[in-house]
Amino acid sequence: xxxxxxxxxxxxxxxxxxxxxxxxxxxxxxxxxxxxxxxxxxxxxxxxxxxxxxxxxxxxxxxxxxxxxxxxxxxxxxxxxxxxxxxxxxxxxxxxxxxxxxxxxxxxxxxxxxxxxxxxxxxxxxxxxxxxxxxxxxxxxxxxxxxxxxxxxxxxxxxxxxxxxxxxxxxxxxxxxxxxxxxxxxxxxxxxxxxxxxxxxxxxxxxxxxxxxxxxxxxxxxxxxxxxxxxxxxxxxxxxxxxxxxxxxxxxxxxxxxxxxxxxxxxxxxxxxxxxxxxxxxxxxxxxxxxxxxxxxxxxxxxxxxxxxxxxxxxxxxxxxxxxxxxxxxxxxxxxxxxxxxxxxxxxxxxxxxxxxxxxxxxxxxxxxxxxxxxxxxxxxxxxxxxxxxxxxxxxxxxxxxxxxxxxxxxxxxxxxxxxxxxxxxxxxxxxxxxxxxxxxxxxxxxxxxxxxxxxxxx
Numbered sequence: 001x002x003x004x005x006x007x008x009x010x011x012x013x014x015x016x017x018x019x020x021x022x023x024x025x026x027x028x029x030x031x032x033x034x035x036x037x038x039x040x041x042x043x044x045x046x047x048x049x050x051x052x053x054x055x056x057x058x059x060x061x062x063x064x065x066x067x068x069x070x071x072x073x074x075x076x077x078x079x080x081x082x083x084x085x086x087x088x089x090x091x092x093x094x095x096x097x098x099x100x101x102x103x104x105x106x107x108x109x110x111x112x113x114x115x116x117x118x119x120x121x122x123x124x125x126x127x128x129x130x131x132x133x134x135x136x137x138x139x140x141x142x143x144x145x146x147x148x149x150x151x152x153x154x155x156x157x158x159x160x161x162x163x164x165x166x167x168x169x170x171x172x173x174x175x176x177x178x179x180x181x182x183x184x185x186x187x188x189x190x191x192x193x194x195x196x197x198x199x200x201x202x203x204x205x206x207x208x209x210x211x212x213x214x215x216x217x218x219x220x221x222x223x224x225x226x227x228x229x230x231x232x233x234x235x236x237x238x239x240x241x242x243x244x245x246x247x248x249x250x251x252x253x254x255x256x257x258x259x260x261x262x263x264x265x266x267x268x269x270x271x272x273x274x275x276x277x278x279x280x281x282x283x284x285x286x287x288x289x290x291x292x293x294x295x296x297x298x299x300x301x302x303x304x305x306x307x308x309x310x311x312x313x314x315x316x317x318x319x320x321x322x323x324x325x326x327x328x329x330x331x332x333x334x335x336x337x338x339x340x341x342x343x344x345x346x347x348x349x350x351x352x353x354x355x356x357x358x359x360x361x362x363x364x365x366x367x368x369x370x371x372x373x374x375x376x377x378x379x380x381x382x383x384x385x386x387x388x389x390x391x392x393x394x395x396x397x398x399x400x401x402x403x404x405x406x407x408x409x410x411x412x413x414x415x416x417x418x419x420x421x422x423x424x425x426x427x428x429x430x431x432x433x434x435x436x437x438x439x440x441x442x443x444x445x446x447x448x449x450x451x452x453x454x455x456x457x458x459x
Contacts, residue, residue: 008218008226009455010247011234013150020236021148025156027206028147029163031099032140034200035133037167038110040319041192042075043294044175044312048189051179054119057416066119072288072412074123075130080405082134087398088261089135091391095143096212102139103203105132110197114190134405138398145385145393146215150453154330157382162323165374171196172316215390215454264388264396272387273400275445278437280404283380285411285434286346287373289427297424298362311359315366322374330379335386336446338379340439345372347432354424386449389458 015021046068049055055068082102090098109129116122140160148156174195178188211233217226234244264273290297294312330338346369353365388396418426449457 006247006249008214008223008230009453010249011230012147012214013453014245014247015149015233015237016242016244017152018237018240018242020233020240021152021156022159024147024210025144025159026163027210028099028140028144029160031103031203031206032136032160032164033167034103034196034203035106035136035140036164037171037196037199038106038129038133039075040168040316041171041175041196042072044172044316045179045189045192046071048175048179048187048192052187052189054117054122057419067413067416069412069416070119070123071126073409074126076284076288076405076408076412078127078130079134079137080402080409081127082131082136083138083398083405084134084402086131086135087138087402088395090139090142090394090398091216094212094216095139095146095394096207096210098135098139099143099210100203100207102132102136103200106130106136107132107197107200110193110200114193114197134398134402138394138401141381141385141397142394143213145382145454146213146390147211151331151451153382153386154335154379154450155327158323158326158330158378160323161374161378161381162320162327165320165323168319169313169317172313176310176313213390219390260392261395261399263392264399269388269396271445272447273396275441276384276387276400277403278441279380280400280402281407282434282437282441283343283376284404284408286343286350286431286438287377288408289411289415289431289434290346290350290369290373294366297419297427311362311366314363315370318367318370319374322371323378326375326378330382331450334448334450335379335383336442336448339376339383339446340443342372342376342379343435343438343442345369346376347435350428350431350435351425354428383446383449386452386454386457387447390454 046055046057049068049071050057055071056066057068089101106129109125109132113122113125113129116125144156144160145153171192174192175189178191181188183191211229212225214226214229217223217229237244263269294315298311326338349365349368349372353362353369356362356365384397384400385393414430415427418430422429447457
């Protein structure tokens with residue numbers, strides 16, 4: 001029988017809530033802030049791209065590069081490549097190192113994209129920049145799940161996404177003010193892109209104050225470094241005046257294995273992998289089907305450009321509210337059911353949104369969709385990172401998450417097709433069907449994770 005020992009994981013999981021842990025999560029989240037800024041400016045600069053004659057709202061053919069759907073597809077193709085092909089870098093070189101590398105990659109690509117003038121060149125640089133984002137999104141989820149104690153993972157992911165989602169009203173406000181303008185000879189949409197690109201350069205400074213993941217270090221045999229980081233965390237928490245409970249020794253956790261891609265298809269993890277692939281193929285239809293298209297959908301409902309941007313900004317203000325509320329409830333209810341019921345909410349409120357023409361109706365149901373979208377977001381980002389062991393966490397999460405990006409490459413064209421032929425009712429009927437699949441697959445096949453140790457979930 002394996003001897004029970006006090007591991008780095010055991011010492012981490014007994015840490016109580018503290019200001020120091022919150023500071024680390026804040027620093028990590030500020031890095032992710034620019035990722036969300038980039039992801040969500042897609043919807044808000046759309047009108048500027050239409051105004052400049054670069055893209056059209058709908059497509060003449062299903063895969064017409066002149067249509068805005070190609071810009072959306074370029075984003076998600078880059079995210080697909082980044083998550084599928086490069087997420088293993090985090091398992092190989094560490095969470096902290098890849099944190100800075102990926103964001104610098106994005107920053108350079110986005111800066112160049114801001115000065116392009118044809119659909120083809122904009123799509124190309126959008127794709128290149130998004131590869132960096134794809135790597136970073138997986139890395140942040142992996143990093144965060146390993147750094148915080150088991151009793152704080154849900155609230156930590158909610159807090160993380162609360163900070164990152166504050167970028168949404170900011171980018172919506174900037175687009176509202178800048179997109180209709182031309183400043184120093186540059187169209188306003190280009191300034192929106194440049195602000196995000198330049199802002200991401202602060203990440204190198206944030207990186208210096210973040211430790212490497214102790215779990216990753218211990219898994220790679222760098223036990224002394226891991227223990228030094230945990231000791232520093234413990235000392236910082238004691239300085240906050242918080243008493244530390246004794247760690248719980250657990251048998252069998254000192255075993256080290258080399259992670260391999262094929263392990264996610266072993267008997268222990270194959271069911272989880274298939275479930276998460278199906279989930280990710282469908283969840284992105286609802287999430288980005290609304291967030292990336294909301295101004296365009298409003299215009300299709302007969303709402304003018306100026307009012308559309310105004311309503312979009314008001315709806316965007318609600319983006320951080322879901323995670324903010326979730327900080328207090330994330331670990332009170334099983335995580336998989338939070339995902340499932342949020343998906344059901346997106347389906348119902350989306351169908352009601354499609355029926356609205358008044359300002360009050362558009363805003364109320366837009367806010368409710370946003371609340372459900374972002375509750376689902378912080379819940380599943382925590383969830384999928386919890387289902388695999390440290391040795392393969394980044395590449396496994398990257399693989400399953402990449403299918404949401406693959407789906408979004410094509411779902412944008414399908415949404416454009418439905419919008420052109422069946423209006424917003426057709427779009428939200430398509431979204432509701434996708435959310436029904438999400439509810440069934442997570443509710444039926446998802447394992448329970450809330451308040452459990454990562455090592456126990458992965459066993």
